[in-house]
Amino acid sequence: MIPTKKTPHAWTPPFCPNPNCIHHNNSGEHWPIKKIGYFKRQQPPFRIQRFTCKTCKRSFSTQTFSQDYWQKRPDLDANIIMKTVGGMANRQIARDLKVAPETVNRHIARIGRHCLLFHQWQMENAPPVKIVVVDGFESFELSQYHPIHLHVAVEKETDFFVYFTDSELRRKGRMTTTQKRRRLELEAELGRPDPKAIENDMRELLEVVLGDQKWALVHSDDHPAYRRSIKKLNIIIDHRVTSGKDHRDRNNSLWEVNLLDLLIRHCNANHRRETIAWSKRRQASAERLAILLVWRNYMKGRREKERGSPTPAMVRGMMEERLEIEDLLGKRLFRSQIELPPRWSEYYDRAVKTRGLDRERRHELKYAY
Numbered sequence: 001m002i003p004t005k006k007t008p009h010a011w012t013p014p015f016c017p018n019p020n021c022i023h024h025n026n027s028g029e030h031w032p033i034k035k036i037g038y039f040k041r042q043q044p045p046f047r048i049q050r051f052t053c054k055t056c057k058r059s060f061s062t063q064t065f066s067q068d069y070w071q072k073r074p075d076l077d078a079n080i081i082m083k084t085v086g087g088m089a090n091r092q093i094a095r096d097l098k099v100a101p102e103t104v105n106r107h108i109a110r111i112g113r114h115c116l117l118f119h120q121w122q123m124e125n126a127p128p129v130k131i132v133v134v135d136g137f138e139s140f141e142l143s144q145y146h147p148i149h150l151h152v153a154v155e156k157e158t159d160f161f162v163y164f165t166d167s168e169l170r171r172k173g174r175m176t177t178t179q180k181r182r183r184l185e186l187e188a189e190l191g192r193p194d195p196k197a198i199e200n201d202m203r204e205l206l207e208v209v210l211g212d213q214k215w216a217l218v219h220s221d222d223h224p225a226y227r228r229s230i231k232k233l234n235i236i237i238d239h240r241v242t243s244g245k246d247h248r249d250r251n252n253s254l255w256e257v258n259l260l261d262l263l264i265r266h267c268n269a270n271h272r273r274e275t276i277a278w279s280k281r282r283q284a285s286a287e288r289l290a291i292l293l294v295w296r297n298y299m300k301g302r303r304e305k306e307r308g309s310p311t312p313a314m315v316r317g318m319m320e321e322r323l324e325i326e327d328l329l330g331k332r333l334f335r336s337q338i339e340l341p342p343r344w345s346e347y348y349d350r351a352v353k354t355r356g357l358d359r360e361r362r363h364e365l366k367y368a369y
């Protein structure tokens, strides 16, 4: 149960929040706890019950299980989510909410982490994805000398956005002589991205999306690295290739993923063409994309123009109704209880490095998750 303003006093904590305690993952054994009084705070609920775990001696409160645990401004999250997927850049959000830009950055990172866990938690008992459309979405981090591909996978029959990874790429395409020289200088100083990045990151994407199935159908464009990724998988894959030059309408086999690409460019200010709000780190792109993924799958109707259109998660039978923002933020999810795929683990820890930045903030907070 989720502690809220209306939570009755009889609420008991579901498990010990200490990840090293035997009562952290429901062992089914009796868990001895003791109530140790209240503390008062500025935000509702004003009186917070405290407890001690008699086994590991860790003390905690009802707040420990709340998504806004350790936050000064829990009121901001719902607003920030809607503005992030509504096409606003971080500084615009900060001006609109009258808070410091750094506050917005921190909240987006934290909501992003919550969304990574939320989606993974939903996927634990979800039906397998058998027909998938994949694509690399082009953007960049830091400057146009550092292009990236965000690899995305969408279930063909439901528009469900299943998973994403990313790769850094070498700048290519038309460049002036000065730009070519600058690229050489940067590469000499910072090194070059792994030429196998697309192949490896697409492979991880497919591994996570297809899980331990024996057979799957994958639609993609004719990028040569994708064939190599698919060859390395231990699954029988029927790979259907559609030329990237084909007209991109509803009849195109890649329609579902093209639609997602459009949605990402439309809703995430950092990926607009000719934007001045690009992400300095692809780490931050991933956090924003995780928020968009949750919104797209669980909160937004599948068809924009149809009133009451079900969400992709409803079409898959994963939920009976649209997820409301209060439900998304209803309870804290514990990293120690949800297993994230390798790349999402890196996103969670903010461990994805951007060439050309020396000091990058990682996520190493112990209590404020």
Ligand SMILES: [Zn+2]
Residues within 6 Å of the ligand: 016, 017, 018, 021, 022, 023, 024, 053, 054, 055, 056, 057, 058
């Ligand atoms: Zn304990």
